[in-house]
Amino acid sequence: KGKFMDTFKVLVDEIEAGDKAAMPPNAVKWVREMVEYNVPGGKLNRGLAVVEGFRQLRRGVLKESELFRACALGWCIEWLQAFFLVADDIMDASITRRGQPCWYKVPKVEMKACNDCILLEAHIYKIIKTHFGSDPFYTELLELFHEVTWQTSSGQLLDLITESEQRDSGGGDLERYTYDVHRSIVVWKTAFYSFYLPVACAMMLAGITDKAAYKRAEDICIKMGEYFQVQDDYLDCYGDPEVIGKIGTDIEDSKCSWLVVTALTRADESQKALLQEHYGKSDPASVAKVKALYVELDVKGAFEAYEKKSYEEITALINAEKVLPHGLFLFLLNKIYKRSK
Amino acid sequence: KGKFMDTFKVLVDEIEAGDKAAMPPNAVKWVREMVEYNVPGGKLNRGLAVVEGFRQLRRGVLKESELFRACALGWCIEWLQAFFLVADDIMDASITRRGQPCWYKVPKVEMKACNDCILLEAHIYKIIKTHFGSDPFYTELLELFHEVTWQTSSGQLLDLITESEQRDSGGGDLERYTYDVHRSIVVWKTAFYSFYLPVACAMMLAGITDKAAYKRAEDICIKMGEYFQVQDDYLDCYGDPEVIGKIGTDIEDSKCSWLVVTALTRADESQKALLQEHYGKSDPASVAKVKALYVELDVKGAFEAYEKKSYEEITALINAEKVLPHGLFLFLLNKIYKRSK
Numbered sequence: 162k163g164k165f166m167d168t169f170k171v172l173v174d175e176i177e178a179g180d181k182a183a184m185p186p187n188a189v190k191w192v193r194e195m196v197e198y199n200v201p202g203g204k205l206n207r208g209l210a211v212v213e214g215f216r217q218l219r220r221g222v223l224k225e226s227e228l229f230r231a232c233a234l235g236w237c238i239e240w241l242q243a244f245f246l247v248a249d250d251i252m253d254a255s256i257t258r259r260g261q262p263c264w265y266k267v268p269k270v271e272m273k274a275c276n277d278c279i280l281l282e283a284h285i286y287k288i289i290k291t292h293f294g295s296d297p298f299y300t301e302l303l304e305l306f307h308e309v310t311w312q313t314s315s316g317q318l319l320d321l322i323t324e325s326e327q328r329d330s331g332g333g334d335l336e337r338y339t340y341d342v343h344r345s346i347v348v349w350k351t352a353f354y355s356f357y358l359p360v361a362c363a364m365m366l367a368g369i370t371d372k373a374a375y376k377r378a379e380d381i382c383i384k385m386g387e388y389f390q391v392q393d394d395y396l397d398c399y400g401d402p403e404v405i406g407k408i409g410t411d412i413e414d415s416k417c418s419w420l421v422v423t424a425l426t427r428a429d430e431s432q433k434a435l436l437q438e439h440y441g442k443s444d445p446a447s448v449a450k451v452k453a454l455y456v457e458l459d460v461k462g463a464f465e466a467y468e469k470k471s472y473e474e475i476t477a478l479i480n481a482e483k484v485l486p487h488g489l490f491l492f493l494l495n496k497i498y499k500r501s502k
Numbered sequence: 503k504g505k506f507m508d509t510f511k512v513l514v515d516e517i518e519a520g521d522k523a524a525m526p527p528n529a530v531k532w533v534r535e536m537v538e539y540n541v542p543g544g545k546l547n548r549g550l551a552v553v554e555g556f557r558q559l560r561r562g563v564l565k566e567s568e569l570f571r572a573c574a575l576g577w578c579i580e581w582l583q584a585f586f587l588v589a590d591d592i593m594d595a596s597i598t599r600r601g602q603p604c605w606y607k608v609p610k611v612e613m614k615a616c617n618d619c620i621l622l623e624a625h626i627y628k629i630i631k632t633h634f635g636s637d638p639f640y641t642e643l644l645e646l647f648h649e650v651t652w653q654t655s656s657g658q659l660l661d662l663i664t665e666s667e668q669r670d671s672g673g674g675d676l677e678r679y680t681y682d683v684h685r686s687i688v689v690w691k692t693a694f695y696s697f698y699l700p701v702a703c704a705m706m707l708a709g710i711t712d713k714a715a716y717k718r719a720e721d722i723c724i725k726m727g728e729y730f731q732v733q734d735d736y737l738d739c740y741g742d743p744e745v746i747g748k749i750g751t752d753i754e755d756s757k758c759s760w761l762v763v764t765a766l767t768r769a770d771e772s773q774k775a776l777l778q779e780h781y782g783k784s785d786p787a788s789v790a791k792v793k794a795l796y797v798e799l800d801v802k803g804a805f806e807a808y809e810k811k812s813y814e815e816i817t818a819l820i821n822a823e824k825v826l827p828h829g830l831f832l833f834l835l836n837k838i839y840k841r842s843k
């Protein structure tokens with residue numbers, strides 16, 4: 162992980178060197194500050210997953226140069242994530258991110274954050290060109306990032322219009338929240354870039370060219386991503402705020418959470434009416450009523466059943482894999498199974 | 503040009519077909535509406551320049567399939583422009599664009615426009631993959647769009663921070679407005695994507711692989727782009743609002759315009775003080791004082807001299823070109839020379 166952070170420094174320096182040839186010092190300084198503010202502050206799970214996945218594919222120790230390349234590609238995912246998060250915070254009108262003000266909330270930044278997103282994305286292709294431009298998989302790697310960018314922004318769109326249709330209908334008509342809608346949002350918005358992308362990057366680094374292998378990896382990763390997001394929804398309501406680092410507000414925000422979808426499928430007419438009435442209201446009494454209904458309908462029990470079933474299905478998919486090492490997926494699964502944060 | 507619009511319809515249909523496989527109908531509909539609102543409403547000069555440039559390189563008539571490919575690639579530039587303009591309007595807090603409300607000003611859209619930018623950009627790589635994915639220049643074409651995207655957003659950054667530093671200094675210190683600053687903003691923000699990109703696209707379509715030829719084309723295009731933007735600055739003040747379709751506000755907006763830079767280089771201390779005092783104020787009396795100073799300093803004459811010199815330099819560069827057909831550049835130059843809109 163120290164090595165991973167060292168690689169970040171190398172990459173920022175390279176970007177800065179390119180900027181210096183093109184821009185005056187105030188712009189060069191801006192870009193460095195913007196990158197340092199937005200890229201490295203997260204948990205780095207996605208970036209580190211490239212390194213760990215590559216290690217699994219190589220079944221052991223990596224050469225120094227291989228490790229550097231895996232780190233560099235891992236950082237591309239962190240850059241991609243930063244690009245999406247900066248934009249997401251603008252769109253969600255969020256206030257803080259990773260314990261500091263959202264970038265667009267920094268007084269001198271404001272809407273310049275829109276352009277900074279574009280720059281962050283452009284950096285990805287600079288890094289890829291510099292470090293993988295002469296690899297045989299270069300073009301496929303570009304296509305992978307293009308595809309995942311499109312998938313993730315399509316998922317964002319779905320999320321945004323589902324939410325705004327709900328709001329515009331005056332909070333009525335929770336019927337639009339179904340498992341199908343929940344699953345599409347989750348798969349497109351999160352699963353591709355958080356689970357499939359790191360695994361596919363590791364596979365490319367390892368020289369895998371069989372398209373069918375990527376497809377099988379995708380199927381497994383999508384299932385993990387779905388499970389991961391259901392956990393996220395669960396922890397928003399039942400997690401320990403001390404542990405997850407925030408106080409969940411999915412009920413207040415009228416989110417299309419797995420919990421409310423489950424409640425809706427289990428509720429009778431009067432319970433549905435109660436949800437219609439109280440879901441998406443910010444007063445604590447309404448939130449308490451929703452939570453009480455979750456207890457009544459044993460949504461927690463439903464989650465535990467889902468978790469068990471999901472774990473079994475993912476494990477079965479992994480065990481059915483004949484070519485890729487199971488460790489490539491198991492290390493990810495172990496990281497998220499029964500997580501409390 | 504009818505053919506060009508026909509190609510747009512094909513491309514939107516292709517994108518929609520991809521969306522349908524991935525998203526529910528409300529999202530599919532959103533994407534079509536968003537694309538139709540933002541992509542085709544401009545003058546289409548950049549897109550058409552790919553077609554015309556390709557025709558020049560082929561010295562004559564194009565096959566139907568070649569024409570379609572040139573149109574499709576031209577549309578990629580129009581998509582890129584739409585992506586930048588949607589973001590630019592958010593950042594500039596603009597109200598209208600091409601005679602309709604800016605996309606982010608449409609009530610149901612608002613900040614979702616940030617994500618729509620990302621989608622517009624993602625479409626470029628879908629179109630390129632579909633129509634040029636098996637061409638020998640595919641990877642170079644991807645790199646060209648990556649590079650130009652980075653250049654343009656770097657130019658935007660420069661423009662944004664120059665403007666906000668000026669504003670934060672309380673409108674004082676116009677000294678930061680120099681020909682160098684003006685030139686970097688213009689070259690990076692406009693010239694690469696508006697002039698070099700269409701020409702380079704046409705050259706790729708024509709199968710040109712010599713890197714030196716691209717470099718020479720870039721030099722010519724950058725000079726044309728610079729000239730084009732100086733004209734833009736000139737027309738903002740001296741153009742006929744009926745003809746250019748808007749009332750210029752560069753003086754009120756304290757823009758780093760070629761006119762004010764020229765005035766600053768020609769002004770004595772008391773004239774500089776007058777500019778410091780009145781440039782960037784929105785009251786008509788201040789604007790009139792600035793315009794009167796422009797007359798006193800014969801900024802118009804300076805523009806005419808610049809125009810003549812610039813035209814001669816560009817023509818000389820074109821005439822020195824031994825390999826590429828001069829028509830590739832002359833048709834662009836003729837379009838902009840002594841333009842009144």
Ligand SMILES: [Mg+2]
Pocket residue numbers: 249250253255
């Ligand atoms: Mg958010």
Ligand SMILES: [Mg+2]
Pocket residue numbers: 249252253320
């Ligand atoms: Mg969001």
Ligand SMILES: [Mg+2]
Pocket residue numbers: 393394397
């Ligand atoms: Mg959540």
Ligand SMILES: [Mg+2]
Pocket residue numbers: 590591594596
């Ligand atoms: Mg603007």
Ligand SMILES: [Mg+2]
Pocket residue numbers: 590593594661
């Ligand atoms: Mg602007």
Ligand SMILES: [Mg+2]
Pocket residue numbers: 734735738
């Ligand atoms: Mg202008």
